[in-house]
Amino acid sequence: MNIIVERExxxxxxxxRIEELREANALQPVDMSSEIRALEEKYAQIQREIFGSMTxxxxxxxxxxxNRPTAADYLSQLDSFDELHGDRHYRDDAAIVGGxxxxxxxxxxxxxxxxxxxxxxxxxxxxxxPKPEGYRKVERLAKLAxxxxxxxxxxxxxxxxxxxxxxxxxAQSEAIAACLRVFSLAPVPIVxxxxxxxxxxxxxxxxxADRIIMLEHSYYSVASPEGCAAILWSDAGKAEEAAARLxxxxxxxxxxxxxxxxxxxxxxxxxRDPGGTIARVLQTVEASLAQLLTLSAAALAEAxxxxxxxIGEWGTENLRQLQDSAAQ
Amino acid sequence: xxxxxxxxxxxTEVLPADPLGWVDKKSYPAKLALDREKSQLTEGVVCGFGxxxxxxxxxxxxxFHFRGGTMxxxxxxxxxxxxxGAYDRSVPCILFTASGGARMEEGMLALMQMAKTTAAxxxxxxxxxxxxxxxxxxxxGGVAASFAFQADFVLAEPxxxxxxxxxxxxxxxxxxxxxxxxxxxxxxxxxxHIDMVVDRQAMKPTLxxxxxxxxxxxxxx
Numbered sequence: 001m002n003i004i005v006e007r008e009x010x011x012x013x014x015x016x017r018i019e020e021l022r023e024a025n026a027l028q029p030v031d032m033s034s035e036i037r038a039l040e041e042k043y044a045q046i047q048r049e050i051f052g053s054m055t056x057x058x059x060x061x062x063x064x065x066x067n068r069p070t071a072a073d074y075l076s077q078l079d080s081f082d083e084l085h086g087d088r089h090y091r092d093d094a095a096i097v098g099g100x101x102x103x104x105x106x107x108x109x110x111x112x113x114x115x116x117x118x119x120x121x122x123x124x125x126x127x128x129x130p131k132p133e134g135y136r137k138v139e140r141l142a143k144l145a146x147x148x149x150x151x152x153x154x155x156x157x158x159x160x161x162x163x164x165x166x167x168x169x170x171a172q173s174e175a176i177a178a179c180l181r182v183f184s185l186a187p188v189p190i191v192x193x194x195x196x197x198x199x200x201x202x203x204x205x206x207x208x209a210d211r212i213i214m215l216e217h218s219y220y221s222v223a224s225p226e227g228c229a230a231i232l233w234s235d236a237g238k239a240e241e242a243a244a245r246l247x248x249x250x251x252x253x254x255x256x257x258x259x260x261x262x263x264x265x266x267x268x269x270x271x272r273d274p275g276g277t278i279a280r281v282l283q284t285v286e287a288s289l290a291q292l293l294t295l296s297a298a299a300l301a302e303a304x305x306x307x308x309x310x311i312g313e314w315g316t317e318n319l320r321q322l323q324d325s326a327a328q
Numbered sequence: 329x330x331x332x333x334x335x336x337x338x339x340t341e342v343l344p345a346d347p348l349g350w351v352d353k354k355s356y357p358a359k360l361a362l363d364r365e366k367s368q369l370t371e372g373v374v375c376g377f378g379x380x381x382x383x384x385x386x387x388x389x390x391x392f393h394f395r396g397g398t399m400x401x402x403x404x405x406x407x408x409x410x411x412x413g414a415y416d417r418s419v420p421c422i423l424f425t426a427s428g429g430a431r432m433e434e435g436m437l438a439l440m441q442m443a444k445t446t447a448a449x450x451x452x453x454x455x456x457x458x459x460x461x462x463x464x465x466x467x468x469g470g471v472a473a474s475f476a477f478q479a480d481f482v483l484a485e486p487x488x489x490x491x492x493x494x495x496x497x498x499x500x501x502x503x504x505x506x507x508x509x510x511x512x513x514x515x516x517x518x519x520x521h522i523d524m525v526v527d528r529q530a531m532k533p534t535l536x537x538x539x540x541x542x543x544x545x546x547x548x549x
Contacts, residue, residue, distance in 0.1 A: 161473075161492065161493075163492070163493030163497050163498050163501050164498065164501060164502055165498065165502055165506070165510070167492065167493075168491050168493065168498065168510070168511060169519055170519075171477070171521045172473070172491075172493070173472035173473040173476065173477050173490075173491065173492040174477040174521060176473040176474075176492070177446070177472075177473050177474055177475070177476070177477040177478050178477075178478075180442060180443060180446040180473075180474055181446055181449070181450055181478055184443065184447040185450045200470075201439070201442065201469070201470055201473045201474075201492075204439055204442060204443065208443050208446075208447075220436060221435070221436065221439075222430050222431075222432060222434075222436055222438050222439040222470075223430070223432060227497070230496075230497070231428075231432060231494075232432055241352075242432075245350060245351075245352070245435075246435045246436075247436065248436065253436055256347075256436065256437060258436055258440060304447070305447050305451065308440065308443045308444045309444060309447065309448075311440040311441075311443070311444060312401035312404055312405055312437055312440070312444070313347040313401055313437060314342050314343060314344060314401050314402050314405055315343055315344065315345035
């Protein structure tokens with residue numbers, strides 16, 4: 001159950017009533033505009049209450065909203081896109097969509113994680129959880145981008161890499177590690193955007209980048225809240241508590257310097273205005289590319305190395321002090 | 329011991345902080361204090377420079393007894409310093425892994441250590457230096473999916489558990505019992521993921537021979 005979908009139900013009913021009243025008002029001699037205004041105010045108030053300030057757990061559910069724009073919606077707004085399939089070894093993983101495209105007349109390599117928009121598509125795309133063959137496609141396309149000197153644009157949206165028997169048999173770890181390696185050494189600009197879920201290593205494989213953009217209500221985490229709760233407390237039911245502790249929101253990650261830019265969403269989430277949201281994301285990507293393309297390949301590689309080199313916080317003080325300050 | 333007595337340890341001044349202010353049943357600093365007592369180590373990895381079979385090497389050894397060998401900022405930073413040191417000195421690097429993956433209590437800062445160590449591995453190997461990893465029991469998650477599988481030679485100890493996802497997670501996902509030898513070193517050898525399975529007694533001579541082959545090739549070129 002998605003808690004955002006549940007909370008939206010009342011709003012959607014109210015929306016329908018306002019619309020009905022408006023239609024009726026246009027046909028009838030009796031003026032109902034004051035009733036309509038009252039309902040509209042009530043609507044706005046509830047909307048602000050629900051979406052004005054969201055908890056991390058609510059954001060996780062917003063990121064998983066069934067109507068939230070997926071990678072395909074972003075790809076459809078490029079000037080053009082031609083999909084390239086397969087890993088040249090085993091098969092074509094539908095959880096990864098990649099290929100050549102044009103963004104504001106600029107040629108780019110696009111690589112994205114694609115979840116399904118209904119049950120049937122979700123089964124075909126493995127709920128957006130890539131398998132090793134998916135990550136080998138990512139690796140192949142990233143190398144091709146390097147060869148063609150094309151910038152890489154990625155869209156991240158996954159609960160995580162597939163944790164199945166076949167994925168282990170085909171070396172999921174090695175497949176992800178290879179992506180990290182190729183992205184960290186790529187001689188071209190890389191801009192990654194987290195549009196929904198950023199689940200652990202499965203998301204990291206597409207997001208070692210010169211610029212990382214996040215949608216306002218997306219999340220990016222060391223593990224899914226359910227996974228973290230299972231690992232630490234052997235209880236996936238404590239996911240809400242894990243979400244609160246993990247500092248997984250775009251706002252938290254900007255504070256840590258892991259995320260460079262946050263693209264705002266309309267009140268109620270990206271699915272309330274997909275066209276506008278996607279346009280803002282693509283403009284932000286383009287602005288980042290324009291900056292990065294002024295750098296030489298060597299300067300780019302050096303800056304990327306430095307960027308990741310400095311991530312982390314450690315102390316030299318002894319643990320006792322740390323404990324004391326935590327106890328206070 | 330693998331290396332001679334004059335091992336020069338580095339990174340000892342890199343010690344854990346509490347960037348997320350993490351508290352569950354205990355605070356993160358309290359958990360760290362227990363780990364320190366239990367393992368007699370200041371963090372989950374010991375790194376330094378020494379000689380192995382006559383060869384100068386950079387050596388890092390992870391320890392599962394400290395927070396399950398999980399990689400947080402300190403583990404990532406020490407390993408990166410080791411890889412950078414190996415790059416500066418042009419020596420081979422050997423990493424013994426033992427890890428449950430990325431450390432939850434440091435959140436995304438822990439996940440980003442995968443990126444940081446990978447970048448340092450890339451730089452080291454591009455400069456022509458040898459990287460050898462020895463996967464010990466267990467090596468999973470973020471460590472498996474970053475430097476563990478990026479080496480020139482990937483060795484594993486007998487029966488070590490090695491994989492991306494944990495056994496419990498896979499069983500819950502696929503809703504079936506997994507075969508006993510699934511994700512063992514022997515299973516990975518059969519599937520073609522690792523170069524060899526080497527027991528502890530044979531480890532030092534095997535590493536020495538690998539270093540010798542590689543050094544010989546470099547002299548010839």
